[in-house]
Amino acid sequence: MDAMPLMRHSSTFLLPQSSPSAAPTSDGPALTYALVVLNQRVPRFFPLLWKHAKLRLCADGGANRVYDELPEMFPDQDPLDVRFSYKPDVIKGDMDSIRDEVKDFYINLGVKIVDESHDQDTTDLHKCVSYICDSTDGSEKSNLCILVAGALGGRFDHEAGNINVLYRFSSIRIVLLSDDSLIHLLPKTHYHEIHIQSSVEGPHCGLVPVGAPSGSTTTTGLQWDLNDTKMSFGGLVSTSNIVREEKITVHSDSDLLWTISIRKTT
C-alpha cells in the first residue's frame, strides 16, 4: 500500500498565468494543457483556460459557442477581432450541430476540421480526447492535462457521457469544468495529494465512487474524513463535504471522482 505512486493535483489553470502560484511548484507537476470546448455556455473564466492551453479544440457545436459567445464577453471589441484571437486549432465531431456559417468562417481561417459523422458510437468529447492523445508523444502523455469547458450542467445523458470519458481515458489527466464545479478522476493506481487553490475553489467537495464501489477509502484534510470507509451507490457516498486543509490526501482501492466547487469570484 505504501509503495503506491503519488499523483499530485492542483487547479492552477484557474489562476492567471502571471500569478506566482500558477508556476510549477511542489504543489504539482508542470503540465501541458489542452482545451476542449463543448456545446454549452462557455464558463466566465474561459479566457484563462484558453491562455493556459497549447492546443484548443471545439467539439462539433462547441465551435458555435466560441463564435457566438466570445464576442459577447468582450462587448467593447470588434466581434471579428475577438473571433480572430480565439481561433481554435481543430474542430472535430460528427458535425451535426456546428452551423454552416460557423464552419465556413473557421475553414476560411485555416482551422482543421475533422468530420467523423460515420462514428455514431462515441461522443464528440471522446473524439476530441482521442485526437489530443494521438497528437501527443507517449513520453509527454504523463504531463498532459485536458481541460473540458461546458462539461457539467445541462443534459444529464451528456454529463454521464462526459464522465464516462474520464474512465475510458483513465491514464490521462482530464478535468471536466462548468461555472460551478470541476470533476476529475482519482485512479486507484495512485495515492493522491490535492493542493487546494482556495482563492478560486472550494470549500464544497465530494468523493464519489461512480465506476464501482470502494471497499476502503481513507482521506485527510476534509471536514468529514473517511477512515478505511466503504462507499457505494445505495450506501455512503461523500457529498457536501468541506475542504479543511490546503492539502487533501486520498487513498482508495477504487477509482473515485473528486469534485470541488469553483468560487463565484473566479
Ligand SMILES: Nc1ncnc2c1ncn2[C@@H]1O[C@H](COP(=O)(O)OP(=O)(O)OP(=O)(O)O)[C@@H](O)[C@H]1O
Ligand atoms: N447539455 C449538455 N450538457 C453537457 N455536455 C454537453 C451538452 N450539450 C453538449 N455537450 C457536450 O458537447 C459535445 C458536443 O455537443 P453537440 O451538441 O455538438 O453534440 P451532439 O452529439 O450533436 O449532441 P446530441 O446528442 O444533442 O445530438 C457533446 O459530445 C457533449 O460532450
Ligand SMILES: Cc1ncc(C[n+]2csc(CCO)c2C)c(N)n1
Ligand atoms: C447503445 C448506444 N446508445 C446510444 C448511441 C447513440 N450515440 C452514442 S454517441 C453518439 C454520437 C453523438 O455525437 C450517438 C448518436 C449508440 N451509438 N449506442
